[in-house]
Amino acid sequence: MTGQVLLVDDDAAVREALAQTLELAEITAITAGSFVAAKDRITAGFDGVILSDIRMPGRDGFHLLDYAQKQDADLPVILLTGEGDIPMAVAAMGQGAFGFLEKPCAPADLLGVLERALKTRALVLENRRLLQLVETGDPAARMLFGTSAMAEALRKRVRLVAQTEEDVMVNGAPGSGTSKVAEVIHLSSARSKAPFVKRAAAGLTAETLAQAVQEADGGSLFVDEITHLSPQLQLTLSETGSPAEGVRLMVGNTRDLKAEVNAGRFNADLYYRMEGLSVRIPSLAERPEDIPVMFRRYVDQAAEQAGLQKPDVTPEVVAGLMRRDWPGNARSLMSVAMRFVMGLPDDVAPDAALGLNEQMSLVEKSLLEAALRRAGGQASAAAEALKLPRKTFYDKLSRYGIRPEDFRQ
Secondary structure, three states: OEEEEEOOOHHHHHHHHHHHHHHHHOOOOEEEEHHHHHHHHHHHHHHHHEEEOOOOOOHHHHHHHHHHHHOOOOOOOEEEEOOOOHHHHHHHHOOOOEEEEOOOOOOOHHHHHHHHHHHHHHHHHHHHHHOOOOOOOOHHHHOOOOHHHHHHHHHHHHHHOOOOOOOOOEHHHHHHHHOHHHHHHHHHOOOOOEEEEEOOOOOOOOOHOOOHHOOOOOOEEEEOHHHOOHHHHHHHHHHOOOOOOOOOEEEEEOOHHHHHOOOOOOOOOHHHHOOOOEEEEEEOOOOHHHHHHHHHHHHHHHHHHHOHHHHHHHOOHHHHHHOOOOOOEEEEEEHHHHHHHHHHOOOOOOOOOOOHHHHHHHHHHHHHHHHHHHHHOOOHHHHOOOHHHHHHHHHHHHHHHOOHHHOOO
16 A cells, blocks of 8 residues: 555554555654644645544644634544544544544554555645646637536637638637637647737737738647628638638628628638537627626635735625616726726726615526527526426426516527
């Protein structure tokens, strides 16, 4: 057996005997005579387990258990009990202890419990390592927030598109973050180590386009608000495809481009070339359940950038967010998060006259309406999406005066 155990006991003789038992089993023993002496070893990154006596002068085993759980709720703590301390040990199990042993304990019993604890700890740390790899090695997971089905579908689409070398059109409502999605596509592609260059279509000339292409050599060039591109450059791109060999072209669009083509305001050939591989960003109105998730992530980012303490995102704040329409989408939500962190006035909380139940009702009502909107007014599908029994779902609709037929197209 391999691994390490932080052994905490104020009795030097017991401590030494237990350490010898562990070392004979090829377990590294880190010994400490008190909680104070052991404290600095108890961290979220500790890759072993803790074996501690319950009764110790000063800070006892219960204090150690509580401290360890605050550092890492998944850190196994095994408590050693003396004669008559069994009720205390049982209580400790209820508070999250991994196990307990009565002193003196047989080596086989001790090693059996430690083996299970060490395997559990190793599994937890490995899962965390893999999750970190996923988050850091997957730009879509790291940079595109949201837990809704639409958010996951967006990440999946981005990953698939990133694996091609074709030109890409990123569509979304104003403020939805077309440039960010384009950057995630770039970072998820084989070109991730090469430059990602962004340019606004408005005012772009043949010369500045050529300069941007040169800067993006081997990487990706993103042209935002493609409808603002001059007719001549639209024609040029429609005839040549990518602006230069070795550069992937991505464009951002926030308008109904098909309507622009029909009205003669956008080059049809360029439209059909670019729309072949496209990514659509759903608006916040389509996925309101992502608003609290995204807001919390933006608050985290804003607090880190500003070097400020992160304020609590309370149910009252969430209720205030959920009653907004958010026509500015992610960009507006990000701006509100920054002002929230800075303590600047903003309408992120509901009317103070509303109680907590009323505020939470606003959140619930908006989620019910959003589910019906996505399901095209089909109540059964909406109830299933929200994981609610049909009767419960209909009861809630009745409570808020919501009619499924109002959401049918």
